Amino acid sequence: MSEPLHFLAATDVSARLAAGTLTSEQITQAVIDRTRAVEDRVQAFTHRDEADALAQARASDARRSSGASLGPLDGVPVSLKDVLACAGQPLTCGSRMLANFVSPYDSTVVARLRAAGAVLWGRLNMDEFAMGSSTENSAMHPTANPWDLERIPGGSSGGSAAALAAGESILTIGSDTGGSVRQPAALCGVVGLKPTYGRVSRFGLVAYASSLDQVGPMGRSVDDVALLLGAVAGHDERDSTSVDRPVPDYAAAMRENVGPWRVGLPREYFGDGLNPEVRASVERAVAFYREQGCEIVDVSLPNTGYAVATYYIIATAEASSNLARYDGVRYGHRSAKANGAIDLYFQSRAEGFGEEVKRRIILGTYVLSSGYYDAYYLRAQKVRTLIRNDFMRAFERVDFLLTPTSPVPAFKKGERTADPLAMYLADIYTISANLAGLPGLSLPCGFTECGLPIGLQLLGKPFDEPRLLAAARRYEQAHDWHLRRPTL
Template sequence: MELHELTIHELHQKLKKREVSSVEATKAVLARIEQVEPHVNAFITVTTDEALKSAEEADKRIAAGEIDTLTGIPVALKDIFLTRGIRTTCGSRILENFVAPYDATSWARLKEHGAVLVGKLNQDEFAMGSSCESSAFGVTRNPWNLECTPGGSSGGSAAAIAARQATATLGTDTGGSIRQPASHCGCVGLKPTYGRVSRYGVIAYASSLDQVGPVTRDVTDCAVLLGAVAGYDPLDSTSVNLPVPDYTKSLVSDVKGVKVGLPKEYYIAGLDPDVKAVMESAIATYSKLGAEFVEISLPHTDYAVATYYLVATAEASSNLARYDGVRFGHRSSAAKSLIEMFAKSRAEGFGPEVKRRIMLGTYALSSGYYDAYYLKAQKVRTLIMQDFLTAFENVDVILTPVAPTPAFRIGEKVNDPLQMYLSDIFTIPVNLAGTCGISVPAGFSTGGLPIGLQLIGRPFGEETILRAAYAFEQATEWHRQKAKI
């Protein structure tokens, strides 16, 4: 197997035994990027020079016997993570030339482990989208079918894994932005419990929903990467001060007696037949493995998308006010007055989806509408959260589809934002409830597109969903399939 095709744990073994060097592995990944990038466009910035330099340093560490699982591993980050000295765009024209003055905590932690950054990945602009089509740097294509989107917003993170352009990547998930592209690209993607991973240095979309998580080739890599970035950060007031378990200890292939909840609201008539078939087969697999099934109800599921689009856009409208052309980012050259500087810089710098959400959020917070929209949504959020807490009184995990359909075609939904929003219906409730979820490869559509399943856990129940995911992965071959590109 070629070096760029290895998982973290496979490459780690080779590095540890000195069979290969980090420089060799990094060069292989960079060569792969060069080879497939014209077709995929997963990257906004490829950091060749920095990568080779840190690979050399990693090799020195390894030679000195200082190796841990991530030392010398070529990784890539969604372009939402600030990386000191490296351009960080968040997929937006407004930050096209922004060079980050500091490191995001997650990246700083990976760096400490000796991970090698090969580049910054494409995404929907400011993580607003489900298809990577709203990026100012061109659409990313799904390596399984270049006519299709990779999903979003962490589309670059998932596409790069599917096309083997990085050993592992980090994404962020506000309403499904890790799990949905992971499902569409045949990768493992985990959205941790809110507060589990620091948000410091991650460009904010919706602060009460955003969470950092890994996108990887398999569940083992997912556990490794999560363990490296998770944990309390004094720079993030919303990060939780709970000890980080060794997630690799959860990699036990045993789900006997595990109670799996099947929410009736997620297995609906309108479900795509391919997705339905994949879910049925997944249930059969878990059944064979000895899991017990319980039908449950999450009665407020149908309100989740509406709630999300009020809460997320309201927070976003405020989070994105700092892009005003004063201290960083794009400033319009046509502006003659202060007001024009603000309004024109923002008009020129933001794309249509971002503008739409800023408009919607501003409206939801504005005088006379706050109670009817924003406050109402926060109350419904309480109900959605309670749905999950009630469900978890009787089950250990909840098994659902990730998305109602496999990856859709590029351009298919761009003109109908509401349809695009509804494609996140199965992932959004998890963010609203603040809990964790993982997407695991579970089959293919008749058209050959990957389809994932979602396992939802209790708050801080990452170990349980990793275990259930690992058991499924060990019992199936889906994660070993390769996109032909």
């Protein structure tokens, strides 16, 4: 039985479009029809414009028929996390603060997708201002995991992962500040990549923590992620943190990197708190790489135990600064109850921000305040350097690190909302890569007995995405985890 159109891999869609056996209008209509059928249960989107998507698809078909195709992404539907500016579309960041805001311009990532001919299809749900691990913090609605609608899809890019898993889009874009692409990818059984910091422009990405945020591609296969990364990566003068170095042909580079590799297993990632089924699936992946001739090396990242505390000091401090702009004066929610300028600021922020965002703003303001800056923020920055140094020492011995993506499979809705610390620990294996600015990739490596996806994480050296993609592709091609689909 052939795969339904809405579940096709992006590379398959691209090949069919090039061969003329499929039109962009057909594949776009297929994901629209699928979304109409399942979206009331999945709730992955915050906004959809079917007419606009179909108009983009027809324009793509017209280009192809005239021999003016813009490349492999031309005509392929791509959905965007609601944190990237897209001219003329809502930009809510999952918050009441921006509930009525429409973006006046395109982010660099969106501009590059337009230049590649992608069909921009909808806005995807997220934890408010990307602060969360379950997409339960969205002010719009919670998103469900397509594998079990009573469970969370991960976060903060939960809508991006759920839409892919449910067949509501062909490719999606997320953002990753502490694991927000990789963790939902793992929990929903798709592939997600956090590129090296500076590899993809942050211009037009609404800031949470500027030294940690990175835009990341998500797809149903490693090939799909390589295709999407190639379209959005590259230097951008409008982003001062963007790195000016050539963008490789990721699809070709990962095929040239054939291994065998030296694979590092950081002992700190296999300790207490790791779900037994997750551990067993990851250990089977280790055995696979050993069978492929790879050398398995035990390594240590001794400062890993400080990563969660370090992350939540640095990230909240930067959030406190970045979110100060939402004051009810220039744009965003403006309270109707205020009396005077100071009260306007207070009331607008009290009404516009959710509880988790308020919690992080308060914590960030505290660690930056007089008398506490040195004790918390400055010390956290020093520990961040130690964490990065741990990785660099490990990479002197190995080509990449192999770890679980998440310590547990998808948990039930509401299970951790009353315990913020338990929620924060959901990202324990992903946040260190953001602190160190490293690339990280999650791909499916199994399922639990009750049918929930399990993710395998590969962490690499700066700008070594081709090797990560190659190693992930080697595993993927020998297994069928990424080909399984949820029943909705």
